[in-house]
Amino acid sequence: MKQAIGKDQVSDKLDAVKRSPILMMDDIGADAMSSWIRDEVFGVILQYRMQEQLPTFFSSNFTMDELEKHLSVTQRGDEEPLKAKRIMERIRYLTKEIEMTGKNRRNG
Numbered sequence: 001m002k003q004a005i006g007k008d009q010v011s012d013k014l015d016a017v018k019r020s021p022i023l024m025m026d027d028i029g030a031d032a033m034s035s036w037i038r039d040e041v042f043g044v045i046l047q048y049r050m051q052e053q054l055p056t057f058f059s060s061n062f063t064m065d066e067l068e069k070h071l072s073v074t075q076r077g078d079e080e081p082l083k084a085k086r087i088m089e090r091i092r093y094l095t096k097e098i099e100m101t102g103k104n105r106r107n108g
Contacts (some may be wrong), residue, residue, distance in 0.1 A: 014045065030061070033051040050090050071087055
């Protein structure tokens, strides 16, 4: 998606992602999102998938509550808790939270 922004192809990429038969969004919350990405890209994808009841999977190192707090702070440091709450309502609708435990296998 980041590459599409520079090439002015956001609409095409957005349609492809939101309409995908199955979508896996990996490591949500690993990077700070601009409010535009959160609301106009991520929010649009989630809204469409919720309405169409399409299978959507997420992975994150955050719990749902931690992710909501993370999404409420923009890259500029502004706090927008209501917008984060709207995103989280969609995530909660689409998912069932499952905690994965065990040894971190990334560190050998």
